[in-house]
Amino acid sequence: MSTIGQFNKYVMHSYGRYDLVMDKGAHETATDEDGKEYIDFGSGIGTNSLGYCNDDWVNAVCEQVHKIQHTSNYYYTKVQADFAKSLCETAGYTNMFFGNSGAEANECAIKIARKYSFDKYGKGRHKIITLVNSFHGRTLCTLSATGQDVFHNYFFPFVEGFVNVEANNIADLREKLDDTVCAVMFEYIQGEGGVMALEKDFVDEIFKLCAEKDVLTIADEVQTGVGRSGKLLCGEHFGHKADLTTLAKGLAGGLPIGVCLSGEKCANVFTPGTHGSTFGGNPICCAGGLAVLNKVTFTGFLDEVTKKGEYFREKLLKIPEVKSVSGIGLMIGIELKSKNAGEVVKAALDKGLLLLTAKTKVRLLPPLTISYEEIDKGLTILEELFK
Ligand SMILES: *Cc1c(COP(=O)(O)O)cnc(C)c1O
Numbered sequence: 151m152s153t154i155g156q157f158n159k160y161v162m163h164s165y166g167r168y169d170l171v172m173d174k175g176a177h178e179t180a181t182d183e184d185g186k187e188y189i190d191f192g193s194g195i196g197t198n199s200l201g202y203c204n205d206d207w208v209n210a211v212c213e214q215v216h217k218i219q220h221t222s223n224y225y226y227t228k229v230q231a232d233f234a235k236s237l238c239e240t241a242g243y244t245n246m247f248f249g250n251s252g253a254e255a256n257e258c259a260i261k262i263a264r265k266y267s268f269d270k271y272g273k274g275r276h277k278i279i280t281l282v283n284s285f286h287g288r289t290l291c292t293l294s295a296t297g298q299d300v301f302h303n304y305f306f307p308f309v310e311g312f313v314n315v316e317a318n319n320i321a322d323l324r325e326k327l328d329d330t331v332c333a334v335m336f337e338y339i340q341g342e343g344g345v346m347a348l349e350k351d352f353v354d355e356i357f358k359l360c361a362e363k364d365v366l367t368i369a370d371e372v373q374t375g376v377g378r379s380g381k382l383l384c385g386e387h388f389g390h391k392a393d394l395t396t397l398a399k400g401l402a403g404g405l406p407i408g409v410c411l412s413g414e415k416c417a418n419v420f421t422p423g424t425h426g427s428t429f430g431g432n433p434i435c436c437a438g439g440l441a442v443l444n445k446v447t448f449t450g451f452l453d454e455v456t457k458k459g460e461y462f463r464e465k466l467l468k469i470p471e472v473k474s475v476s477g478i479g480l481m482i483g484i485e486l487k488s489k490n491a492g493e494v495v496k497a498a499l500d501k502g503l504l505l506l507t508a509k510t511k512v513r514l515l516p517p518l519t520i521s522y523e524e525i526d527k528g529l530t531i532l533e534e535l536f537k
Pocket of ligand 1: 288372
């Protein structure tokens, strides 16, 4: 039986997949079972931040596999301690919690926010404001947090206590941020929602109101974090640091990880027994994460990401079919004049280019290490597709 036939016989059909069997990869190029190559402008939805099988990352991960692959969270490992120190210090936070995915990182932040408020103010102050058009994950709680009605089906009842505010609508925010709210959760750039950056005024207002009311700010940087925007955290572009920041996608270069970073305010909200995750902080993932952090924080690396982002934007805006380009750094949304984004992505496969969509846009999340040569090759294919 073919790989696809076998897969579809046994695996639940929760994804609309392309007829493409990935076999291997190197740098920015993936290769399928038939040996056909694809330039990757999606990097596994922003996970393979250093591309495929980056040497330093492979070495760090393999070394850890040979040493110890996992131990329970009742013990300590050095690689976890090293990664936690490096991540907290470079991101400017005091503490963190280890999970395995973006959704889990967000669940952690939601639990911290509710307990912080409960410990200090008692019951009835548990609501969390999230934004219309946001995306926070696929678990029941993070789906409930997600501000898109299309996700609020079938799985009733959803978790209560989430209130949606329209992105960039300050009046709506002011009205809904009352005494029952313990946190405001947002993406600086809504990723799945169409690569839409929030307006600076609106973000300023979130931080101002939250500071006044001792309401926590939760930045979901699962997609925007770890250098994707040209800064380690996208919040730096806005001049803000949230009380809690969640990271996941690109953090360990393609290994499953999700973390919730906290400042001193929330550092001691969890006490033994109040939260956990069996695989959280897996040593192999931590080794991968350290390799990513070492690269991303290397002098000049993030400036390069910014430059490549600008290069992409400049070239894209010269293509007649391109109506506008959104996002920051190497998180890029392309609004098209007449073509359908989904069809463009499909057609790109034939031509050897991997793309993503976000709502009606074509979305690019290329590896942060992508070379100009590969950018040019990919853009040439894009230009053809847009003709
Ligand atoms: C992808 C994503 C998530 C969910 O991450 P998973 O690892 O799929 O659970 C949450 N928030 C944002 C902003 C994301 O882009």
